Amino acid sequence: MRFTFFNDFLALVFPQTCAICRCSLFDFEELICRPCLVQLPMTSHHKRAEDNDLAKKVMGLSQVTRVMAFLRFAKKGVSQKLLHQLKYRNRPEMGRFLGKLYGQELVRNGYKGTWDSVLAIPLHPAKEKRRGYNQSLMFAEGLSDALGLPVQDQLVRTKFTTTQTNKSRWERIANVENVFSLVSDVDVRNKKLLLVDDVMTTGATLAAAANVLLATGATQVDLAVIAAGK
């Protein structure tokens, strides 16, 4: 009772605000207000997950089966705002929340039971230490909750890649080769896996990790990201 009062008091002094429009949130809202939530720039990738613009981009690099992004990325757009909070404003809960939202959408579209587990692209340990968490793993945890899937935190980054920003498509692809490996005692053989990351640009990073999983014996690897551009 006392805590409830204290929380109400805190909410009065420091109201929780919407991560997009900054309006004060109602008690029943979480991180994003209702009006902003219904306007999220969702893609329809999951409706044609084997044949969409994103899938075409990655399928030349890896034999993944389905590829989908929750949100359409646009510079200075809503998705960039959310990703910025997730990555640079110490808000791991944003990753879980977006994962949960997308997971619920996937369940509504018949995806429950599609995968055996979900894996996240790992950050380099030094980078993860600086940030305090791996934003992609947070997204994986949200998906895991909504889809009822275990998270397999077993991919590791073996090499620190230099920034991808100023590289050409082929330079980026070469830059991430042999970057990932699996924790040795873990078995992905004959498993259907959902591999996730925060954003997809060329798809080179996700393809490199997917190739490790497929080479180890996974029967199917599908990809999901929080946001991707055209």
Ligand SMILES: [Zn+2]
């Ligand atoms: Zn809002």
